[in-house]
Amino acid sequence: MTRRPDAPSEPLASFAKKDLVDIGSLTRPEIQLVLDTAESMREINQRTIKKVPTLRGKLVANLFFEASTRTRFSFEIAERRLSADSISFSAAGSSVSKGETLLDTARNLMAMKPDAIVIRHQASGAPHFLARNLPCAVVNAGDGTHAHPTQALLDAFTMRRAKGRLEGLRVAICGDVLHSRVARSNVELLTKVGAEVTLAGPRTLLPVAVERTGARVVTRIEDAVDGADVVMMLRVQKERGGGLGFPNDREYFELFGLTPERRRLAKKDAIVMHPGPMNRGVEIDSSVADGPDSVILDQVEAGVAVRMAVLYLLIGASGDE
């Protein structure tokens, strides 16, 4: 049968988790299982009829307390492709704007018996809070500056497809690391599967004790990109105060933007990634973002497959012990 390049030494027979709230709670074989399952889901997305009946009769509630385009669409498409019923809600236009607490909102939703809740929230830890308090599966779709596990999984999926492996890959993650849940989850996942991660950004946008993540930390983007297999650029998160870390966009681009010249420092066959939304001309030059090495749109495509995999693994079976 087909052998995958980085097949786990001990293939998992099942995925025994109620929730997906962060990468830290996943073991390496569990990560492999999600990525392998996503490969099967990717095949569905290339068929004429991109739908399977797997989650028929299951209800997924998408709670988006914070703005999102990609992640929300991606989850909704994943739910539909698996034939789950889904309801989506955004903070504006819901009872949250009338002062209802998160737990009350969630308990009321529970009364409608969803099988899973997908939540994005501006407060770090909100998904953990729901996971502890609700009997259904909880999937973290990004919480504050804490974690974005499905993004890290889809990034790993994209890297593995492009490079054929994750172990030993040299990955540079550059930009506003301080506010980035994407960076946090990616560092956690990549170090877990044996990739070498280098974080780069202005000192003002690197978190305190960032070295403890297990990643190499540099303050010159050139040092990170040099010899890298993967260059991942992060968005400057102005809504969280990322713009306060440097004088102006122009200077940031001069010192930390991914220009074609800086791209050439990486390996010849390196790939360029960005979790989106991009600030063109701030952290990345348009010619690089749209260049031949860019896999930014592959990441979006991978998002649907990975989220299908996560939903299938969490609520595909009854879960009764």
Next chain:
Amino acid sequence: MGEAAGTYKKVRLIDATGMQRIFARMARELVETVGGAETFALVGIRTRGVPLAQRLALEVERADGTRPPVGLLDITLYRDDLSTVASSPVLKRTEISFPVEAKTIVLCDDVLFTGRTVRAAIDAILDFGRPRRILLAVLVDRGRRELPIEAQFVGKRVSTSATEIVSVTFRETDGHDDVWLLDREAARPVRKRKAAPKGDGPRKGAPARRAAGPEASPAPRRKAAAGAPRRKAPRSGPKRRS
């Protein structure tokens, strides 16, 4: 424990030479019924429908000169009993690299039992397009259908009881070609249960399941009996499909 906990070997249904003969015969029947290899495609249902499809393709080539395309199908996402198993089964890849539109698709599986797997496979194939027709080839038809499904090409028909298990092994997946009828220890007549020698004894020549090594082939698939408790599948071990 032995080959499969709680079971014993009852009788060998087909040996390796017998299997080879059957593949050749089925291939001839295929070509006679469906026409040349260019008019149809074989689709093997994971896991042990795949080696059957590959063997049939080889035999068709031998008989007709052209080898029909072979696709692989994982029907897990189409199962009707997913909500009764404890954890989501591991998915394998589906690979159908040819257009099914207007073609004759011959589904291949090792054992035809309740018909539920075939129902799932038909649904899966229809998501790839509209074939001219769908036919079914199986190595063993053990009866006891729960859906109105029939196979057009059958290697061997056997009537079985609800407690019996048909165990098919292939060279490609298990190291050797063999078909055995197993039964549960619990169903064994009391008078026959005398001084069962320890160890291999009656299980001599048992297919070596989990042949060592992490990449060892999956356990031989068994079509578990309909009456058997199917809820709460075991965390590991043989996957029970109906």
